[in-house]
């Protein structure tokens with residue numbers, strides 16, 4: 001099948017910039033994938049997100065080379081409005097991306113823009129709120145909501161347009177750990193139950209690693225790794241270079257591996273580590 | 289909208305008409321007192337609309353802005369009788385009666401004109417405001433968006449600014465103990481990042497709207513279009529009142 005996202009040799013310079021924000025990016029994503037994207041600040045993550053939803057080059061000017069295809073559409077030749085029904089976007093700042101006063105009206109915004117008839121609009125708003133699990137917030141004022149709830153509204157507003165892909169640019173950076181995990185769990189559900197392809201940009205690697213099968217790392221505008229989180233976290237040089245905050249349990253087992261004590265898969269979470277540790281100690285004890 | 293005043297129920301365009309009426313009168317009036325009452329009437333509308341408290345920070349900002357404007361202008365006018373000299377006997381910092389009146393008028397006029405904007409924004413969701421500006425009034429998208437977002441975030445900006453000042457104070461970076469000009473200059477490096485942040489927010493809002501098909505063509509609306517009797521009433525009274533007041537004061 002044709003991939004849902006195909007980025008081919010994509011390069012982008014912001015206006016008046018001599019250094020490319022992205023250089024020679026090649027990325028293929030199949031429909032239904034859940035992809036993590038990480039890298040240090042300034043690596044080009046946001047730029048890549050904007051290239052996928054067509055803001056680059058339709059809204060943000062600059063020099064570009066190569067091609068970005070989303071669901072068979074060339075983003076450079078497709079108006080943002082047309083792409084809106086294919087790829088949904090959620091951003092970092094929960095305040096600045098919302099434009100309405102009431103939750104329902106926020107979800108209506110995109111549907112109104114696409115001239116959806118009123119009856120269908122009501123029904124699609126209801127369905128999107130259900131999917132995201134915030135049906136009870138429908139008539140609430142956005143001002144009263146927490147940061148996490150606002151992000152769920154932003155996700156629901158994107159989902160109401162029935163996109164095949166969702167790109168989320170650090171949606172949890174202003175949330176507490178609980179809100180963060182809730183958002184990630186919600187995205188996993190949207191991916192599993194509705195087959196929406198998810199591209200989650202996230203700096204908190206300890207949140208991302210146990211939950212995504214595939215992790216892409218950007219640095220200085222280039223893709224420097226594209227593999228499973230386990231494979232990436234195993235590479236000490238790479239994680240240091242990227243400044244990734246390796247989960248302590250993973251770091252511990254990396255040390256055990258280096259010492260030749262441990263040979264299994266690197267655990268990414270504490271309970272996994274506990275289990276491995278138990279097994280390790282058990283096998284030593286039985287050998288002794 | 290839940291639990292809101294009649295101002296919230298008005299169509300955004302009706303409020304724009306009100307705003308234009310205030311601007312017209314601000315230009316027509318040539319004396320400080322009528323302009324002052326015009327400004328008071330704007331604040332009264334805010335009070336009736338239950339948003340006076342909410343817009344107070346923005347109004348305070350506008351007053352400071354008008355005051356700075358006044359200070360920059362008032363020393364530049366030479367005409368008329370000297371009423372005050374900053375450094376006596378030298379002629380430095382001379383203020384004349386003509387200059388004083390002209391600059392007072394200018395500052396008050398600016399204040400009355402701009403004070404309607406926070407009222408407009410506090411009683412209208414950003415998207416309705418932007419749709420009214422861009423689709424109905426054909427204001428370029430970028431300008432409408434900058435207006436809406438910058439004023440929307442004024443309270444947030446002020447909170448952040450006061451946080452920064454507190455932090456600076458904790459580092460013994462004293463702002464209070466100096467004269468007003470030094471205090472103002474000291475604020476510039478602090479205000480700059482906040483300004484950039486507000487530009488960033490306007491950009492985020494624009495992008496968030498673009499990715500939801502804003503400007504795709506004809507739109508539908510979830511709620512019935514709200515050009516009601518109330519709007520027609522308010523628009524006609526605004527026009528009538530402006531015409532009457534203008535004719536009276538120009539005679």
Ligand SMILES: Nc1ncnc2c1ncn2[C@@H]1O[C@H](COP(=O)(O)OP(=O)(O)O)[C@@H](O)[C@H]1O
Nearest residue numbers: 014015017021040041042043044045046047048
């Ligand atoms: N609007 C812009 N104008 C000019 N340069 C920009 C703009 N946005 C980002 N950049 C530059 O492009 C590079 C990549 O930025 P970005 O995509 O925002 O990185 P990330 O999201 O990974 O932090 C950085 O060097 C940044 O300074």
Ligand SMILES: [Mg+2]
Nearest residue numbers: 045046047169
């Ligand atoms: Mg970014």
